[in-house]
Amino acid sequence: MQLLNxxxxxxxxxxxxxxxxxxxxxxxxxxxxxxxxxAPTRIxxxxxxxxxxxxxxxxxxxxxxxESLPRxxxxxxxxxxxxxxxxxxxxxxxxxxxxxxxxxxxxxxxxVDEAPESAxxxxxxxxxxxxxxLYAKLSPASWDIGEVARAVEAAGADGLSLVNTxxxxxxxxxxxxxxxxxxxxxxxxxxxxxxxxxxxxxxxRATALPIVGMGGATTGRDALELxxxxxxxxxxGTILFADPDAPGRIRAELYAELxxxxxxxxxxxxxxxxxxxGVLAAR
Ligand SMILES: Cc1cc2nc3c(=O)[nH]c(=O)nc-3n(C[C@H](O)[C@H](O)[C@H](O)COP(=O)(O)O)c2cc1C
Numbered sequence: 001m002q003l004l005n006x007x008x009x010x011x012x013x014x015x016x017x018x019x020x021x022x023x024x025x026x027x028x029x030x031x032x033x034x035x036x037x038x039a040p041t042r043i044x045x046x047x048x049x050x051x052x053x054x055x056x057x058x059x060x061x062x063x064x065x066x067e068s069l070p071r072x073x074x075x076x077x078x079x080x081x082x083x084x085x086x087x088x089x090x091x092x093x094x095x096x097x098x099x100x101x102x103x104x105x106x107x108x109x110x111x112v113d114e115a116p117e118s119a120x121x122x123x124x125x126x127x128x129x130x131x132x133x134l135y136a137k138l139s140p141a142s143w144d145i146g147e148v149a150r151a152v153e154a155a156g157a158d159g160l161s162l163v164n165t166x167x168x169x170x171x172x173x174x175x176x177x178x179x180x181x182x183x184x185x186x187x188x189x190x191x192x193x194x195x196x197x198x199x200x201x202x203x204x205r206a207t208a209l210p211i212v213g214m215g216g217a218t219t220g221r222d223a224l225e226l227x228x229x230x231x232x233x234x235x236x237g238t239i240l241f242a243d244p245d246a247p248g249r250i251r252a253e254l255y256a257e258l259x260x261x262x263x264x265x266x267x268x269x270x271x272x273x274x275x276x277x278g279v280l281a282a283r
Contacts, residue, residue: 006237049189127156204230220253
């Protein structure tokens with residue numbers, strides 16, 4: 001199974017041994033200009049997951065291309081670059097600069113003001129700027145994620161990354177005031193799993209695009225369920241903060257789960273949630 005990290009959840013230069021357990025490494029979102037990110041507190045543990053309000057802290061496009069990218073190439077892994085911006089033009093300009101990577105367009109960060117253009121407009125601008133594979137990373141909070149998926153497919157996306165975090169709030173135990181410096185932040189971790197599954201399931205029905213499924217995966221069973229809902233690859237996010245060995249463990253658990261279910265290979269599971277009629281039960 002193709003296993004990736006979720007953007008912003010692994011520093012491959014600080015932990016190359018974790019990155020090497022993956023099939024590809026996804027960078028933290030890169031924006032045209034450097035960003036210091038939001039004021040602290042930027043991370044808090046909460047029920048069934050965590051909230052973050054990092055605010056896309058990153059060195060900016062120029063330093064990323066000159067310093068980080070060459071060092072990341074030395075890992076010898078396929079690279080995905082997560083691209084962010086505040087207008088379709090900003091996204092497209094970064095795409096123009098990239099070579100020999102897959103691009104993941106972060107269309108959905110809850111911690112910065114949304115780009116004024118729609119997801120489809122941003123994808124169309126990037127499609128015109130590059131022939132590289134383009135994945136559109138969507139928010140699970142849109143009113144009709146299937147509709148957004150169809151729109152980005154029509155605009156030229158090659159795949160979908162599902163899902164980004166959901167907006168959440170944690171209050172201090174004593175003061176009852178928001179813990180995060182930005183008050184609200186992005187909720188990730190196990191509580192996101194049913195939401196991620198629903199997004200993958202819905203978008204599998206809505207489009208023919210390959211899907212990287214993510215959101216609350218902490219076990220091989222979680223990864224298997226994302227594949228059953230329609231994902232062709234799985235990305236790990238919050239779990240990597242607690243368990244750097246998660247990629248190897250989750251891969252092993254996934255194959256153990258296949259064996260437990262008496263299934264010959266992962267292919268038997270792909271999209272099976274859509275089959276209906278108890279396909280697996282009938283064996
Ligand atoms: C600390 C932190 C930083 C993140 N930074 C980014 C980011 O820069 N770009 C992005 O597209 N998603 C970012 N995400 C969202 C993750 O990539 C992922 O979509 C989300 O956390 C759901 O997966 P999970 O429940 O396995 O963590 C971040 C998540 C966390 C927890």
